[in-house]
Amino acid sequence: MILGLIVDNVVLDALIRLGVIMLLVPVYMVIITWAERKVIGRLHMRLGPMRVGPYGLLQGLADTIKLMTKEDLRPTTADRWVFELAPFAIVVPIIMALVALPFTADILIRNLTLGLFYIVALQGLSIVGFVMAGFGSDNKYALIGGVRAAAQLISYEVPFILSILAVAMVASTLDISAIVGLQGSTPLIAYLPLAFVIFVIAGLAELYRQPFDIPVAESEVVGGPFVEYSGIRWSMFQLGEFVSMVLISILGSLIFLGGWQWPLGGDVPVVGQMALMAVKTTGFILFFMLMRASLPRLRVDQLMAYCWQLLLPFAFLQIIINGLVLAYDWPNWTMTVMSLAALGALLYLTNRAARQSGVTYQPSTASAQRVGSVL
Amino acid sequence: MLGILKAAATTIRAAFRRPVTVQYPNEKKELPHRSRGFPVLLWDFEKDESFCTGCQVCARYCPVDCMTVTMKDNPKKAEGKSTRKKIVDKFYIDYARCMRCDICVEVCNFDAIVMNNTWEGVELSRYDRQDLVMDLPALQRQSQSGELKDPFREPMGVAHSGWTPKHEEEEEEAAKKEGGEK
Numbered sequence: 001m002i003l004g005l006i007v008d009n010v011v012l013d014a015l016i017r018l019g020v021i022m023l024l025v026p027v028y029m030v031i032i033t034w035a036e037r038k039v040i041g042r043l044h045m046r047l048g049p050m051r052v053g054p055y056g057l058l059q060g061l062a063d064t065i066k067l068m069t070k071e072d073l074r075p076t077t078a079d080r081w082v083f084e085l086a087p088f089a090i091v092v093p094i095i096m097a098l099v100a101l102p103f104t105a106d107i108l109i110r111n112l113t114l115g116l117f118y119i120v121a122l123q124g125l126s127i128v129g130f131v132m133a134g135f136g137s138d139n140k141y142a143l144i145g146g147v148r149a150a151a152q153l154i155s156y157e158v159p160f161i162l163s164i165l166a167v168a169m170v171a172s173t174l175d176i177s178a179i180v181g182l183q184g185s186t187p188l189i190a191y192l193p194l195a196f197v198i199f200v201i202a203g204l205a206e207l208y209r210q211p212f213d214i215p216v217a218e219s220e221v222v223g224g225p226f227v228e229y230s231g232i233r234w235s236m237f238q239l240g241e242f243v244s245m246v247l248i249s250i251l252g253s254l255i256f257l258g259g260w261q262w263p264l265g266g267d268v269p270v271v272g273q274m275a276l277m278a279v280k281t282t283g284f285i286l287f288f289m290l291m292r293a294s295l296p297r298l299r300v301d302q303l304m305a306y307c308w309q310l311l312l313p314f315a316f317l318q319i320i321i322n323g324l325v326l327a328y329d330w331p332n333w334t335m336t337v338m339s340l341a342a343l344g345a346l347l348y349l350t351n352r353a354a355r356q357s358g359v360t361y362q363p364s365t366a367s368a369q370r371v372g373s374v375l
Numbered sequence: 376m377l378g379i380l381k382a383a384a385t386t387i388r389a390a391f392r393r394p395v396t397v398q399y400p401n402e403k404k405e406l407p408h409r410s411r412g413f414p415v416l417l418w419d420f421e422k423d424e425s426f427c428t429g430c431q432v433c434a435r436y437c438p439v440d441c442m443t444v445t446m447k448d449n450p451k452k453a454e455g456k457s458t459r460k461k462i463v464d465k466f467y468i469d470y471a472r473c474m475r476c477d478i479c480v481e482v483c484n485f486d487a488i489v490m491n492n493t494w495e496g497v498e499l500s501r502y503d504r505q506d507l508v509m510d511l512p513a514l515q516r517q518s519q520s521g522e523l524k525d526p527f528r529e530p531m532g533v534a535h536s537g538w539t540p541k542h543e544e545e546e547e548e549a550a551k552k553e554g555g556e557k
Binding site: 039041042043044045046047050290291293294295351354 | 385395398
């Protein structure tokens, strides 16, 4: 009876769904910080947190209590409103992006017909928060970090969005549920491997995680934009980081890996759908953690050159391939073949660029000697 | 590019190895035999008294003046149970001052003092600095109770010089062997 009333009232229904998500997000954040420390620890041949609770299970809770009760410091010379609002400028858009994100066919807040566009638009807003934090802290490290964040996030936003656009071209819709619905038998990664690789690399850079953690590098800019933050505001930055990691993982498993449809088809019960989504999302998150434990940080010029000289042209190449196949009604497998060939070229050029920046190899041509060139 | 895969493979392989972490207060690494904790006194089980005669050589050579030693007539000598004329009366070492230089061990004529090579020789956090001044019972406790199972008796500097002290027991054994052969 009451349930029926709630479901009938659109606003109330949405508010309750949002409330549930808002409650689950911090809980999830507590769990995933523990999981990340544990996984990274094992990858380093350490144990990770072990003291608080069995196997350190309550470590996240202890950290939460610590961060909540810590003093909320603000430098006297900081720009008060810019400084204090910066964490909100990062967290609020990311949580708003969760509104349009379907977790399974039925568990979602609102399915928007322009859902993909909405999520990408809000995801890109976090740049504002970084620049605000960097500018408002009145600290040179924070400012450098903020500027680096702006440069990196704006640059990688372009290939990131273009790779998502490739998906939208093939699916000819921006409705995420509809995109997942198309992938009952074949996930889109089979047609767009190049777009998938670009999505993962650019997503890693969007999350400013290793090896793209240039804006928040501890050894260079002592934490970047977060350097002056403490307590609850600092943990809001962390919340934003982890939620956007989950957001990109879920988005990637929805639009590339077939979400709750592939490989079981659409007729699985909710539990099966959730398990399928959990496996795919966890795969993404574990991959991000593995990259964090394995790779050293890039230099700023390498990062920028890689984005503008390699990722961006290849993202356009994927769009052109899609356009050719769709416009001339070529069979689907041609798209796979061309995308794979382009992926091979991308990997080859990446490999060559990595070798060129090594110590032993001296590029011979004048164009290759340009500072930061990867081509 | 291949390097990325190699790095990932390395970290994944590391994940399946046994972690190197030692959960310190619960489990402890075995200390090396020559581990140099704070100095403690050794107990002569044969005569049931301390090796230390209170001769004050260690106190005089101590560069940081952390020791205070006094001597007394050995009551067991009068009873005929011991050959030591003098025995240590009071012995204080201020562990807060001691810098673990090993000089007291090197100068001791009776091999009565050693550097503690157990964890108790380094786990010495106290709430009051005064508690770090050890008296004679505290200095003898570990050796007397047998907790100090395998003290490193040779002075460290001597150990590194290649000279080995003569052990009477070994000599006796060697003499016995020679006698047996003859």
